[in-house]
Amino acid sequence: MDIKSNQSTENRPEGDRILNAPYVFTDIPMYLEQLKSEKSWAKNDRNAITVYKSEKFTIVIAVLKSGAMVNDHSISECLTFQVLAGELKVETEGRIFYTTPGQMMTFHAGIPHSIRALSDADIVITTYKN
Template sequence: MDIKSNQSTENRPEGDRILDAPYVFTDIPMYLEQLKTEHSWVKNDRNAITVYKSEKITIVLSILKTGAVVSDHSIDECLSFQVLSGELKVETQGRVFYTTPGQMMTFHAGIAHSIQAISDADILITTYKG
Protein backbone atom coordinates (compact mmCIF):
# COMPACT_ATOMS: atom_id res chain seq x y z
CA MET A 1 0.00 0.00 0.00
CA ASP A 2 1.23 3.47 -0.89
CA ILE A 3 1.30 6.04 1.88
CA LYS A 4 -0.54 9.19 0.83
CA SER A 5 -0.17 12.61 2.43
CA ASN A 6 -1.60 16.03 1.74
CA GLN A 7 0.15 18.88 0.00
CA SER A 8 0.90 22.05 1.92
CA THR A 9 -1.34 25.03 1.18
CA GLU A 10 -1.31 28.72 1.94
CA ASN A 11 -3.68 28.04 4.86
CA ARG A 12 -1.64 25.08 6.13
CA PRO A 13 1.95 25.60 5.00
CA GLU A 14 3.31 22.87 7.31
CA GLY A 15 1.51 20.30 5.13
CA ASP A 16 2.74 16.72 5.04
CA ARG A 17 -0.14 15.17 6.97
CA ILE A 18 -0.60 11.42 6.36
CA LEU A 19 -4.07 10.82 4.93
CA ASP A 20 -3.89 7.15 3.92
CA ALA A 21 -1.59 4.38 5.09
CA PRO A 22 -1.96 0.90 6.58
CA TYR A 23 -3.01 2.78 9.74
CA VAL A 24 -3.55 6.47 10.47
CA PHE A 25 -3.51 7.84 14.02
CA THR A 26 -5.71 10.93 14.47
CA ASP A 27 -5.31 13.25 17.45
CA ILE A 28 -8.79 14.81 17.42
CA PRO A 29 -8.23 17.32 20.28
CA MET A 30 -5.03 18.56 18.60
CA TYR A 31 -6.79 19.08 15.26
CA LEU A 32 -9.72 20.86 16.94
CA GLU A 33 -7.28 23.25 18.60
CA GLN A 34 -5.48 23.79 15.28
CA LEU A 35 -8.75 24.52 13.46
CA LYS A 36 -9.71 27.12 16.06
CA THR A 37 -6.38 28.97 15.68
CA GLU A 38 -6.39 29.16 11.88
CA HIS A 39 -7.22 32.31 9.93
CA SER A 40 -10.15 30.52 8.22
CA TRP A 41 -11.91 30.20 11.60
CA VAL A 42 -11.44 33.89 12.35
CA LYS A 43 -12.89 35.10 9.03
CA ASN A 44 -15.53 32.39 8.35
CA ASP A 45 -18.30 30.60 10.21
CA ARG A 46 -16.65 27.18 9.77
CA ASN A 47 -13.35 25.40 9.29
CA ALA A 48 -12.45 21.80 8.48
CA ILE A 49 -9.56 19.43 7.95
CA THR A 50 -9.44 16.06 6.21
CA VAL A 51 -7.87 13.52 8.56
CA TYR A 52 -8.26 10.39 6.40
CA LYS A 53 -8.86 9.86 2.70
CA SER A 54 -8.86 6.62 0.73
CA GLU A 55 -10.59 5.53 -2.46
CA LYS A 56 -13.74 4.62 -0.52
CA ILE A 57 -13.72 6.62 2.73
CA THR A 58 -13.06 10.26 3.65
CA ILE A 59 -13.07 11.49 7.25
CA VAL A 60 -13.24 15.21 7.97
CA LEU A 61 -13.13 17.04 11.29
CA SER A 62 -15.23 20.20 11.09
CA ILE A 63 -16.06 23.08 13.41
CA LEU A 64 -19.06 25.37 13.00
CA LYS A 65 -19.81 28.68 14.69
CA THR A 66 -23.25 29.35 16.15
CA GLY A 67 -25.61 30.12 13.28
CA ALA A 68 -23.51 28.49 10.54
CA VAL A 69 -25.75 26.83 7.96
CA VAL A 70 -25.09 24.12 5.39
CA SER A 71 -28.19 24.33 3.16
CA ASP A 72 -29.66 21.63 0.94
CA HIS A 73 -26.53 19.52 1.04
CA SER A 74 -26.53 16.29 -0.95
CA ILE A 75 -23.64 14.15 -2.16
CA ASP A 76 -23.25 11.06 -4.33
CA GLU A 77 -21.84 9.07 -1.41
CA CYS A 78 -23.19 7.85 1.89
CA LEU A 79 -22.51 10.26 4.74
CA SER A 80 -22.52 10.14 8.51
CA PHE A 81 -21.61 12.73 11.08
CA GLN A 82 -21.05 12.46 14.80
CA VAL A 83 -21.47 15.45 17.09
CA LEU A 84 -18.43 15.84 19.36
CA SER A 85 -19.59 19.08 21.01
CA GLY A 86 -22.36 21.62 20.58
CA GLU A 87 -25.84 21.23 19.12
CA LEU A 88 -27.04 21.03 15.52
CA LYS A 89 -30.45 21.36 13.94
CA VAL A 90 -30.76 18.93 11.04
CA GLU A 91 -33.58 19.02 8.50
CA THR A 92 -34.16 16.22 6.01
CA GLN A 93 -37.18 14.92 4.15
CA GLY A 94 -39.62 17.10 6.09
CA ARG A 95 -38.29 16.14 9.52
CA VAL A 96 -36.24 18.11 12.06
CA PHE A 97 -33.69 16.60 14.45
CA TYR A 98 -31.61 18.23 17.16
CA THR A 99 -28.31 16.42 17.64
CA THR A 100 -26.05 16.77 20.67
CA PRO A 101 -22.67 15.30 21.71
CA GLY A 102 -22.49 11.53 21.31
CA GLN A 103 -25.23 11.41 18.68
CA MET A 104 -24.79 10.79 14.99
CA MET A 105 -26.83 10.77 11.81
CA THR A 106 -26.31 8.72 8.68
CA PHE A 107 -27.61 9.44 5.18
CA HIS A 108 -27.74 7.35 2.04
CA ALA A 109 -26.25 8.88 -1.11
CA GLY A 110 -28.35 11.63 -2.65
CA ILE A 111 -30.43 12.42 0.46
CA ALA A 112 -30.67 16.21 0.80
CA HIS A 113 -30.26 17.71 4.25
CA SER A 114 -29.59 21.05 5.90
CA ILE A 115 -27.56 21.60 9.06
CA GLN A 116 -27.58 24.66 11.32
CA ALA A 117 -25.28 25.10 14.30
CA ILE A 118 -27.44 26.00 17.32
CA SER A 119 -24.20 26.53 19.26
CA ASP A 120 -20.52 26.29 18.36
CA ALA A 121 -20.12 22.66 17.30
CA ASP A 122 -17.39 20.15 16.54
CA ILE A 123 -18.35 17.29 14.23
CA LEU A 124 -16.67 14.26 12.71
CA ILE A 125 -17.91 13.62 9.15
CA THR A 126 -17.42 10.37 7.27
CA THR A 127 -18.31 9.87 3.61
CA TYR A 128 -18.11 6.49 1.98
CA LYS A 129 -18.85 4.98 -1.39
CA GLY A 130 -21.52 2.34 -1.05
Protein backbone atom coordinates in the same frame (compact mmCIF):
# COMPACT_ATOMS: atom_id res chain seq x y z
CA MET B 1 0.00 0.05 0.04
CA ASP B 2 1.32 3.47 -0.86
CA ILE B 3 1.36 6.04 1.90
CA LYS B 4 -0.45 9.18 0.79
CA SER B 5 -0.17 12.62 2.35
CA ASN B 6 -1.55 16.04 1.62
CA GLN B 7 0.20 18.90 -0.11
CA SER B 8 0.97 22.04 1.83
CA THR B 9 -1.25 25.05 1.16
CA GLU B 10 -1.09 28.75 1.92
CA ASN B 11 -3.42 28.18 4.90
CA ARG B 12 -1.53 25.10 6.11
CA PRO B 13 2.09 25.50 4.95
CA GLU B 14 3.41 22.72 7.22
CA GLY B 15 1.72 20.16 4.92
CA ASP B 16 2.73 16.53 4.85
CA ARG B 17 -0.16 15.19 6.90
CA ILE B 18 -0.59 11.44 6.28
CA LEU B 19 -4.06 10.82 4.81
CA ASN B 20 -3.84 7.15 3.86
CA ALA B 21 -1.53 4.40 5.10
CA PRO B 22 -1.92 0.92 6.58
CA TYR B 23 -3.01 2.80 9.73
CA VAL B 24 -3.54 6.49 10.49
CA PHE B 25 -3.57 7.86 14.03
CA THR B 26 -5.83 10.90 14.48
CA ASP B 27 -5.47 13.25 17.45
CA ILE B 28 -8.94 14.83 17.38
CA PRO B 29 -8.38 17.35 20.22
CA MET B 30 -5.19 18.57 18.53
CA TYR B 31 -7.00 19.09 15.22
CA LEU B 32 -9.89 20.90 16.93
CA GLU B 33 -7.40 23.26 18.56
CA GLN B 34 -5.64 23.78 15.21
CA LEU B 35 -8.89 24.50 13.36
CA LYS B 36 -9.92 27.11 15.93
CA SER B 37 -6.52 28.83 15.78
CA GLU B 38 -6.42 29.23 11.98
CA LYS B 39 -7.27 32.41 10.07
CA SER B 40 -10.16 30.61 8.35
CA TRP B 41 -11.93 30.23 11.71
CA ALA B 42 -11.53 33.95 12.47
CA LYS B 43 -12.86 34.95 9.02
CA ASN B 44 -15.58 32.34 8.39
CA ASP B 45 -18.39 30.52 10.18
CA ARG B 46 -16.69 27.12 9.77
CA ASN B 47 -13.37 25.37 9.26
CA ALA B 48 -12.47 21.77 8.47
CA ILE B 49 -9.58 19.43 7.86
CA THR B 50 -9.43 16.06 6.09
CA VAL B 51 -7.71 13.51 8.32
CA TYR B 52 -8.21 10.36 6.22
CA LYS B 53 -8.91 9.84 2.53
CA SER B 54 -9.04 6.68 0.45
CA GLU B 55 -10.90 5.61 -2.67
CA LYS B 56 -13.82 4.38 -0.54
CA PHE B 57 -14.14 6.86 2.29
CA THR B 58 -13.07 10.21 3.72
CA ILE B 59 -12.98 11.47 7.31
CA VAL B 60 -13.15 15.19 8.06
CA ILE B 61 -13.05 17.04 11.36
CA ALA B 62 -15.08 20.26 11.24
CA VAL B 63 -15.90 23.15 13.53
CA LEU B 64 -18.99 25.32 13.04
CA LYS B 65 -19.76 28.64 14.66
CA SER B 66 -23.21 29.20 16.12
CA GLY B 67 -25.53 30.09 13.25
CA ALA B 68 -23.46 28.38 10.54
CA MET B 69 -25.79 26.86 7.95
CA VAL B 70 -25.42 24.15 5.32
CA ASN B 71 -28.54 24.43 3.14
CA ASP B 72 -30.00 21.67 0.96
CA HIS B 73 -26.82 19.64 1.01
CA SER B 74 -26.76 16.38 -0.94
CA ILE B 75 -23.80 14.31 -2.08
CA SER B 76 -23.35 11.23 -4.23
CA GLU B 77 -21.87 9.26 -1.33
CA CYS B 78 -23.24 8.06 2.00
CA LEU B 79 -22.61 10.47 4.85
CA THR B 80 -22.31 10.16 8.62
CA PHE B 81 -21.61 12.92 11.09
CA GLN B 82 -21.02 12.59 14.80
CA VAL B 83 -21.37 15.54 17.16
CA LEU B 84 -18.45 15.94 19.57
CA ALA B 85 -19.55 19.29 21.05
CA GLY B 86 -22.42 21.72 20.54
CA GLU B 87 -25.90 21.31 19.12
CA LEU B 88 -27.10 21.07 15.53
CA LYS B 89 -30.56 21.34 13.99
CA VAL B 90 -30.88 18.94 11.07
CA GLU B 91 -33.74 19.01 8.58
CA THR B 92 -34.29 16.20 6.11
CA GLU B 93 -37.32 14.87 4.25
CA GLY B 94 -39.73 17.06 6.24
CA ARG B 95 -38.37 16.04 9.65
CA ILE B 96 -36.32 17.98 12.18
CA PHE B 97 -33.69 16.48 14.49
CA TYR B 98 -31.62 18.12 17.21
CA THR B 99 -28.24 16.46 17.65
CA THR B 100 -26.00 16.87 20.69
CA PRO B 101 -22.63 15.43 21.78
CA GLY B 102 -22.42 11.68 21.40
CA GLN B 103 -25.17 11.54 18.77
CA MET B 104 -24.71 10.68 15.13
CA MET B 105 -26.76 10.87 11.91
CA THR B 106 -26.30 8.85 8.75
CA PHE B 107 -27.63 9.60 5.27
CA HIS B 108 -27.77 7.48 2.16
CA ALA B 109 -26.31 9.01 -1.00
CA GLY B 110 -28.45 11.70 -2.58
CA ILE B 111 -30.59 12.46 0.50
CA PRO B 112 -30.87 16.25 0.82
CA HIS B 113 -30.45 17.74 4.28
CA SER B 114 -29.82 21.10 5.95
CA ILE B 115 -27.73 21.61 9.06
CA ARG B 116 -27.69 24.67 11.32
CA ALA B 117 -25.32 25.06 14.26
CA LEU B 118 -27.37 26.18 17.28
CA SER B 119 -24.13 26.71 19.19
CA ASP B 120 -20.46 26.39 18.32
CA ALA B 121 -20.09 22.75 17.32
CA ASP B 122 -17.35 20.20 16.69
CA ILE B 123 -18.18 17.29 14.39
CA VAL B 124 -16.55 14.33 12.66
CA ILE B 125 -17.86 13.72 9.13
CA THR B 126 -17.36 10.46 7.26
CA THR B 127 -18.34 9.99 3.62
CA TYR B 128 -18.24 6.59 1.99
CA LYS B 129 -19.03 4.99 -1.35
CA ASN B 130 -21.22 1.90 -1.55
